[in-house]
Structures are given as C-alpha cells and as structure tokens.
Amino acid sequence: MNTLGYMEQLFIFAIFTTIVFVILKMIEMKYLEDEMKPLKYVFRDAVMVFSSAFGAAAFTFYIKGSLSDFLNIVTENKVLQPEATQIFTDAPGF
Numbered sequence: 001m002n003t004l005g006y007m008e009q010l011f012i013f014a015i016f017t018t019i020v021f022v023i024l025k026m027i028e029m030k031y032l033e034d035e036m037k038p039l040k041y042v043f044r045d046a047v048m049v050f051s052s053a054f055g056a057a058a059f060t061f062y063i064k065g066s067l068s069d070f071l072n073i074v075t076e077n078k079v080l081q082p083e084a085t086q087i088f089t090d091a092p093g094f
Contacts, residue, residue: 006061014054021049 022042029036 010054010057010061013057014050017053018046018050022046 025042025045029042
C-alpha cells in the first residue's frame with residue numbers, strides 16, 4: 001500500500017528534481033564558468049525548475065490512464081486492463 005498521497009509524491013519529485021538542478025548548477029558555475037553568478041539568479045532558476053517539474057508530474061499523473069490508452073492504440077497493443085474488465089458469472093438479471 002502506498003503511504004504517501006498524490007500531492008506528497010508530486011512535491012517530493014519536484015523537490016528532488018530541484019535539488020539535483022541546484023547541485024549541477026553550482027558545479028557548473030564553480031568548474032566550467034569563470035565567475036560565480038549571484039545566488040538570486042540560481043534561486044530564480046530553481047523556482048522555475050520546481051514549478052516546471054511539479055506541473056509536468058501533475059499533468060503526467062492526471063492523464064496517465066488516457067495516455068496509456070492512446071499509446072495502446074498507436075502501437076496496436078491489445079492490452080487488457082483487469083480493473084476495467086468486468087466478468088459476470090451469475091444468471092442474467094433480465
């Protein structure tokens with residue numbers, strides 16, 4: 001069972017993505033560029049990365065079912081979804 005909720009997963013993903021971005025940005029400024037940029041620019045970029053990662057993850061989780069259905073049609077995969085398949089084993093009700 002998943003202990004984290006939907007929003008917590010999105011926030012954790014966005015935070016980890018932002019942390020990796022900031023670490024890579026600091027390494028880039030220290031070793032690849034000649035000068036260090038002010039931290040306000042790094043913070044601004046980090047906020048943009050966080051909001052982009054959060055938005056992209058939310059959109060991906062939101063359309064997960066319809067995207068997999070679309071890809072099944074495009075790739076012509078015949079995939080059964082057990083949660084959507086209903087089996088009637090009793091006598092008909094009519």
